[in-house]
Amino acid sequence: MKLIGSAASPYVRKVRVVMAEKRLDYQFAIEDVWSADTAIASSNPLGKVPCLVMEGGEAMFDSRVIVEYLDTMSPVGKLIPQQSRERAEVKTWEALADGVMDAGVLLRLEATWPHRAEGERSQAWMDRQRGKVMAGIAAMAKGLGDKPFCSGIHLSLSDISVGCALGWIEFRFPEIDWRGSYANLAKLQDKLMLRPSFSETKP
Incomplete structure (x- = not known):
């Protein structure tokens, strides 16, 4: 592949x-x-x-x-549950994380795309996308609570999705201090970064 x-x-x-x-x-x-x-x-x-x-x-x-x-390609480290309710929970976490990334990408493009003149950039649009990013991160923190992982006690696609979203926000928008606001997300992210899958793919 x-x-x-x-x-x-x-x-x-x-x-x-x-x-x-x-x-x-x-x-x-x-x-x-x-x-x-x-x-x-x-x-x-x-x-x-x-x-x-x-x-x-x-x-x-x-x-x-x-x-x-x-x-589905390997039984090693199953990341998406088969049961319908648990599966829907994991996929909802993924949708939340992807939504944060979608808004972040739109915010970054509006602010930095070289083919748009400075006067053509919309501050209202950027504020709207930033609001989605912040609301999404807050929802992640609330959903995680004091659990060791987003969807219970084992690593799943929920955590991978959240970890990639937070890592990208930290990379592209260092001024957004989500670590200072949400200690539980910071703890999860630090734990994920101990895994080679995360440390070796850091942007």
Whole structure:
């Protein structure tokens, strides 16, 4: 398998962490989708990463689709429960974390995209996206509470998703002091960073 992506993308990192936790072999191909000569469209017509290219050449995209598929490939370290209620809980955590990343990406693009003149940037739009990021982080902290992991006592896709979101916010928006506001999230993140899957994929 070949994973096409960016080392800085939190969505790509989520897939890479799952690959490591599941002990799956793959080739990591760096691709800058913003470059004029990017070839990502030949694998993903949406021009986005991550994109997983299978041995037969067929491609799979969207991190949520990819990680769900990867979890079925090996019985090692099951990350998504089979039971419907527990499964829905984990997928909801993933949706929350992805939503924080979605808002963060929109905020960053509005603030930094070089093809938009300074006067064209919308402060109201940026404030709205920042509000979603902050609300999402607060919801993560409330949902985690005093549990050792987001969905109980074992590592799951919930924690991987949250860890990748928080790591990216810390990387791209160091001025957002979520650690100072939510000690339980900081404790979880520090615990995740002790795992090679996280420490070796830090953006």
